[in-house]
Amino acid sequence: MRKQYFKQEEGAPEPLRCTVERVARFEEVDALGIVWHGRYPSYFEDGRVLLGEKYGIGYLDLYRQEIIAPIKQMHVDYQRPLQFSDPFTIEAILHWSDAVRLNHEFILRNAAGEITTTGYTVQLLMDPEHNVLMVPPPFYQEFRERWQAGELT
Amino acid sequence: MRKQYFKQEEGAPEPLRCTVERVARFEEVDALGIVWHGRYPSYFEDGRVLLGEKYGIGYLDLYRQEIIAPIKQMHVDYQRPLQFSDPFTIEAILHWSDAVRLNHEFILRNAAGEITTTGYTVQLLMDPEHNVLMVPPPFYQEFRERWQAGELT
Amino acid sequence: MRKQYFKQEEGAPEPLRCTVERVARFEEVDALGIVWHGRYPSYFEDGRVLLGEKYGIGYLDLYRQEIIAPIKQMHVDYQRPLQFSDPFTIEAILHWSDAVRLNHEFILRNAAGEITTTGYTVQLLMDPEHNVLMVPPPFYQEFRERWQAGELT
Amino acid sequence: MRKQYFKQEEGAPEPLRCTVERVARFEEVDALGIVWHGRYPSYFEDGRVLLGEKYGIGYLDLYRQEIIAPIKQMHVDYQRPLQFSDPFTIEAILHWSDAVRLNHEFILRNAAGEITTTGYTVQLLMDPEHNVLMVPPPFYQEFRERWQAGELT
Numbered sequence: 001m002r003k004q005y006f007k008q009e010e011g012a013p014e015p016l017r018c019t020v021e022r023v024a025r026f027e028e029v030d031a032l033g034i035v036w037h038g039r040y041p042s043y044f045e046d047g048r049v050l051l052g053e054k055y056g057i058g059y060l061d062l063y064r065q066e067i068i069a070p071i072k073q074m075h076v077d078y079q080r081p082l083q084f085s086d087p088f089t090i091e092a093i094l095h096w097s098d099a100v101r102l103n104h105e106f107i108l109r110n111a112a113g114e115i116t117t118t119g120y121t122v123q124l125l126m127d128p129e130h131n132v133l134m135v136p137p138p139f140y141q142e143f144r145e146r147w148q149a150g151e152l153t
Numbered sequence: 154m155r156k157q158y159f160k161q162e163e164g165a166p167e168p169l170r171c172t173v174e175r176v177a178r179f180e181e182v183d184a185l186g187i188v189w190h191g192r193y194p195s196y197f198e199d200g201r202v203l204l205g206e207k208y209g210i211g212y213l214d215l216y217r218q219e220i221i222a223p224i225k226q227m228h229v230d231y232q233r234p235l236q237f238s239d240p241f242t243i244e245a246i247l248h249w250s251d252a253v254r255l256n257h258e259f260i261l262r263n264a265a266g267e268i269t270t271t272g273y274t275v276q277l278l279m280d281p282e283h284n285v286l287m288v289p290p291p292f293y294q295e296f297r298e299r300w301q302a303g304e305l306t
Numbered sequence: 307m308r309k310q311y312f313k314q315e316e317g318a319p320e321p322l323r324c325t326v327e328r329v330a331r332f333e334e335v336d337a338l339g340i341v342w343h344g345r346y347p348s349y350f351e352d353g354r355v356l357l358g359e360k361y362g363i364g365y366l367d368l369y370r371q372e373i374i375a376p377i378k379q380m381h382v383d384y385q386r387p388l389q390f391s392d393p394f395t396i397e398a399i400l401h402w403s404d405a406v407r408l409n410h411e412f413i414l415r416n417a418a419g420e421i422t423t424t425g426y427t428v429q430l431l432m433d434p435e436h437n438v439l440m441v442p443p444p445f446y447q448e449f450r451e452r453w454q455a456g457e458l459t
Numbered sequence: 460m461r462k463q464y465f466k467q468e469e470g471a472p473e474p475l476r477c478t479v480e481r482v483a484r485f486e487e488v489d490a491l492g493i494v495w496h497g498r499y500p501s502y503f504e505d506g507r508v509l510l511g512e513k514y515g516i517g518y519l520d521l522y523r524q525e526i527i528a529p530i531k532q533m534h535v536d537y538q539r540p541l542q543f544s545d546p547f548t549i550e551a552i553l554h555w556s557d558a559v560r561l562n563h564e565f566i567l568r569n570a571a572g573e574i575t576t577t578g579y580t581v582q583l584l585m586d587p588e589h590n591v592l593m594v595p596p597p598f599y600q601e602f603r604e605r606w607q608a609g610e611l612t
Contacts, residue, residue: 037224038194071190343530347497377496
């Protein structure tokens with residue numbers, strides 16, 4: 001059974017999702033013939049970047065708003081290894097949070113549809129002086145209202 | 154206050170420790186001018202490798218015993234960023250476990266001695282056919298006995 | 307004008323080609339906001355791997371034949387930088403050689419079709435004991451004959 | 460015999476040199492058990508960074524002068540492989556050039572003192588608008604005069 005990394009808050013809208021297709025690259029594989037455990041943050045990022053672009057809260061969207069969103073926490077659970085040239089998918093799932101933070105869950109699956117790896121990242125929003133934003137900035141508030149209204153799919 | 158990643162088991166010997174000195178490399182820094190969050194698994198590994206070599210349970214020691222120790226779980230908490238050419242230390246701490254697993258904690262500190270990043274990894278021991286070892290193999294049992302006896306420092 | 311990395315040998319068949327589409331990833335960009343120069347070997351490899359798979363001389367094909375093909379030489383000419391999220395293409399071009407070696411040329415182009423980077427790699431074929439093969443092994447000889455006969459496109 | 464990557468210009472002062480000690484890290488090794496060819500640019504950079512710091516022309520020195528020095532060309536010749544935990548040295552050698560460019564040669568040697576890898580990089584100097592500098596900026600001119608006068612060792 002899959003771990004529940006984030007508790008669904010009451011009255012929260014459904015999570016946002018998107019999926020990236022990938023193939024394990026030669027340089028990602030270690031001397032044991034499996035993808036080195038330290039490559040998975042880059043796989044997670046592939047999913048997070050695509051989801052951000054899809055919903056207008058990507059790195060470049062934040063940059064234009066003069067906001068940065070550093071990673072505060074990252075977690076990975078390794079269940080099955082991947083080998084060179086294995087195709088796999090990365091599903092990124094953005095969970096609603098009442099706080100000003102981005103809670104992403106990630107699920108990697110192999111060609112057989114089996115879960116190989118899961119994990120999550122937590123990001124805070126900050127202004128250029130690295131002050132944590134406690135109140136959502138306008139563009140982010142708007143994104144949340146559209147999400148809550150069911151306009152994002 | 155630092156998180157307690159692993160509960161100290163009753164009657165367990167003191168954790169084993171060692172520290173690596175490093176400098177943040179140019180290629181480790183991202184477009185925001187800080188070490189990219191996905192580089193920290195390699196910093197953790199620098200600490201884990203040195204500790205393994207010091208106590209005879211390193212990658213090459215395991216290899217000679219035909220044992221592999223894949224990472225099953227990894228966690229990182231990011232507290233302060235590192236920038237290009239910042240010196241820092243990586244303290245690796247091996248916590249005792251009654252189970253056949255390697256529980257490493259990591260603490261990174263900057264030149265001012267401030268904690269920048271903490272985290273942990275959990276490894277299982279497996280035979281070459283990827284069967285999880287439930288009973289400690291002889292060389293590992295011996296290592297544990299010496300640790301318990303206070304012979305490792 | 308593009309450099310001519312490999313001289314076309316007389317009577318040699320046309321080079322083999324294939325093209326990969328990519329987007330510059332966040333972790334590939336350095337503190338100056340451009341793709342770090344040391345990431346391009348992995349871009350070249352993306353092209354080389356695809357061409358190898360397409361024509362049956364990929365890493366896994368060689369592995370099955372108990373042959374390795376280590377890189378002996380690599381060269382990169384950087385003309386225009388790439389930035390985060392820039393789409394680009396990697397064209398891999400395998401040039402004919404009478405010697406037992408793989409001579410790949412690489413051409414990267416941005417979305418405007420401008421050449422951003424070019425380069426090449428040279429690989430020798432070796433047996434598992436790291437002896438350089440001076441005579442083409444059967445599977446490779448067959449590949450060359452089909453290439454020479456114009457059967458590969 | 461070692462290749463001569465840069466021709467010694469007439470009347471030019473002796474090259475500047477420095478050496479870094481390193482150990483091949485687990486994540487740098489590929490599925491064939493040797494350091495992946497694409498890691499060597501980072502080894503070259505370790506040498507280049509140290510030499511730059513030693514002589515006051517490092518990345519941060521340039522940054523303070525509002526100058527960037529992008530890599531225009533990189534070349535690597537692989538002679539002997541490195542394996543996990545192999546100690547090796549990186550010698551960086553800055554060759555004199557009458558043009559405004561940084562011509563670095565690199566020589567890697569294993570514990571037996573054998574050359575494992577050689578190569579070079581060529582950098583141009585640019586202002587923040589990416590205009591190539593044809594005339595040496597004052598701080599760089601001063602560096603060259605001290606070098607020519609034999610004051611740098």
